[in-house]
Amino acid sequence: MIHTAEMLKAFAPYRENAVVVPGRGGRYWTELTTHPDLDAPLGDPAMGGQAGFALGLALARPDKKVILFDSEGDILMSLGMLVTIAEQQPANFYHFLIDNGCYATTGGQPVPNADNIAYDVIARGAGYPRAFAFSELTQFSAGLPDILNKPGPVFVAAKVVPEVENAPIGRRRRWQTRTRDQVIKDLRAELRIGE
Amino acid sequence: MNESATVALSPETVLSEMKKNGVTHVVWLPDSETNWLYLLMKAEPSLRLVGVSREGHACSIAAGLWAGGAKPLVLIQNTGMMESGDSLRGWLLGLNVPVVLLVGYRGWTRHGVTQDTAATYTERFLMAFGINYYLVESDADAPRISIAFEEAERTKRPVVVLVGDEYHGFNR
Numbered sequence: 531m532i533h534t535a536e537m538l539k540a541f542a543p544y545r546e547n548a549v550v551v552p553g554r555g556g557r558y559w560t561e562l563t564t565h566p567d568l569d570a571p572l573g574d575p576a577m578g579g580q581a582g583f584a585l586g587l588a589l590a591r592p593d594k595k596v597i598l599f600d601s602e603g604d605i606l607m608s609l610g611m612l613v614t615i616a617e618q619q620p621a622n623f624y625h626f627l628i629d630n631g632c633y634a635t636t637g638g639q640p641v642p643n644a645d646n647i648a649y650d651v652i653a654r655g656a657g658y659p660r661a662f663a664f665s666e667l668t669q670f671s672a673g674l675p676d677i678l679n680k681p682g683p684v685f686v687a688a689k690v691v692p693e694v695e696n697a698p699i700g701r702r703r704r705w706q707t708r709t710r711d712q713v714i715k716d717l718r719a720e721l722r723i724g725e
Numbered sequence: 726m727n728e729s730a731t732v733a734l735s736p737e738t739v740l741s742e743m744k745k746n747g748v749t750h751v752v753w754l755p756d757s758e759t760n761w762l763y764l765l766m767k768a769e770p771s772l773r774l775v776g777v778s779r780e781g782h783a784c785s786i787a788a789g790l791w792a793g794g795a796k797p798l799v800l801i802q803n804t805g806m807m808e809s810g811d812s813l814r815g816w817l818l819g820l821n822v823p824v825v826l827l828v829g830y831r832g833w834t835r836h837g838v839t840q841d842t843a844a845t846y847t848e849r850f851l852m853a854f855g856i857n858y859y860l861v862e863s864d865a866d867a868p869r870i871s872i873a874f875e876e877a878e879r880t881k882r883p884v885v886v887l888v889g890d891e892y893h894g895f896n897r
Contacts, residue, residue: 570792576815579785583816586789586797589750589775610778614786618775714792714820723794 531691532667534628538562538599540671541626544678548595548624549717551584555599555628557705567720572710578607581615581625588620588682591721595622595678602629602641602649609652612685616657621681625653630692638694653685665689734863734888736762739827740769742870746825749795750775752783756802756829780805784812788822802829803847803887813854813883823877825870830860830887851885858885 535558542562549568552559556571563569572583584598605612605627615623631644650663661684662677664670670688677684695702708716718724739762743751751766752775753759766772775790777783780801790797806813806828817824832841839845851858857876859869873884 572820574815575788575819576781576785576811578781579788579812579816582782582785583789583792585775586786586791586795587793588789589773589786590790590793590795608779608782611782614775614777614782710820717792718794721794 531665531689532670534558534630534690534693536667537626537628537670537688537690540667541597541674544674545597546595548597549587549591549721551580551587551596551598553580553599553604553628554601557703559599560705560707567716570713570717571706571708572713573706575710578604578611580604581608581611584625585611585615585618585620585623588623589618592620592622594721595624595682596620597624597626599626599628602627602631602644602647603633605649606641609656612653612656612658615683616653618683619659620683623682623684624678625658625683625685627685627687628690629687630690632692632694634692634694637696638692649687650685653687658683658685661685661687663687663689734861734867736765738864738867739870740765742867743798744769744771746871746874747796748772748798750787750790750797751800752777752786752790752797753800754778754780754783754802754805756800756805756831759800759829762800779808781809781812784809784816787824788816788820791822791824792820797824799824799826801826802843803831804843806885807843807846807850810850810854813856817883818854818856821881822883823881824883825873825877826883826885827870828885828887830889833887833889835889847887856883856885858887860887860889862889 538558551570580600584596588596632638632640650661653661750773754777783799787797787799832839832844861869873886877884
């Protein structure tokens with residue numbers, strides 16, 4: 531299995547000037563990014579919506595690659611979103627899945643059918659033209675250049691090690707360095723919106 | 726004279742309001758009465774339709790579209806709006822997204838006697854979320870759609886337009 535931090539570290543050199551929606555990988559991505567104003571580390575505005583937000587960005591800005599690091603809990607809450615993404619066929623949309631098989635922030639309870647689900651198969655069935663699944667970092671890293679050099683939408687599932695949190699929420703490390711408002715303002719400014 | 730022909734909200738008027746207000750994307754799930762509007766939107770080159778399978782999805786998509794510089798409109802029914810509560814909270818109110826939601830008001834009657842709980846809870850739902858709304862029943866009311874767009878931009882909040890004419894204009 532892959533560690534989320536290693537997965538994001540492997541991706542970082544290929545980022546170029548893409549917009550990155552790091553989802554639940556935000557805690558690591560904020561330390562890896564070299565272009566924070568093109569990131570949208572929103573945390574968890576409402577579970578199940580990261581893919582929709584990233585799709586909206588991709589449709590609004592077809593000139594920019596949009597890279598999403600989604601989670602399996604979010605995807606399961608909005609499986610129908612995969613169909614919408616597949617229908618829209620955004621060529622600039624790269625949908626990565628960080629699959630730890632559980633609800634890590636609530637103590638590690640498994641997601642439904644965690645051991646027997648194949649998200650890449652679901653994505654392909656929803657209509658994504660390309661879908662991959664990785665459980666080893668070396669294979670993931672080797673596959674990245676080809677994945678990112680071809681048009682989207684593409685779905686890339688990665689099985690990662692669960693990093694379960696049991697500390698009370700108030701005692702957990704806050705990784706967000708900006709408010710959501712500021713994140714959106716910075717992103718829109720970087721995209722030169724409203725000029 | 727056929728009363729519905731004179732008081733109806735026509736889909737052409739709704740489309741005209743969308744164009745006037747610079748809508749680029751309509752994020753929508755068909756409501757029982759929107760087929761004529763759908764045909765018009767599909768034929769309109771300035772609009773891109775983004776179909777969803779559950780109304781809550783429309784909120785995060787609209788948020789992303791706006792963040793990327795587009796101007797989305799959400800077109801759903803009141804039943805789906807109520808289903809979307811957490812997405813409305815987190816993605817639209819939480820990110821201060823200035824977006825108009827055109828919401829079919831299923832069950833609405835002028836006299837207030839309704840058998841349909843979808844209508845019973847619609848305005849209570851909006852009040853609970855602190856979302857302002859306007860009622861549109863006919864072409865004469867259509868300027869309220871522009872008022873909603875202006876208010877959304879000015880307040881940086883979602884604004885709802887309830888379409889009370891659900892059983893006339895959108896379905897002719």
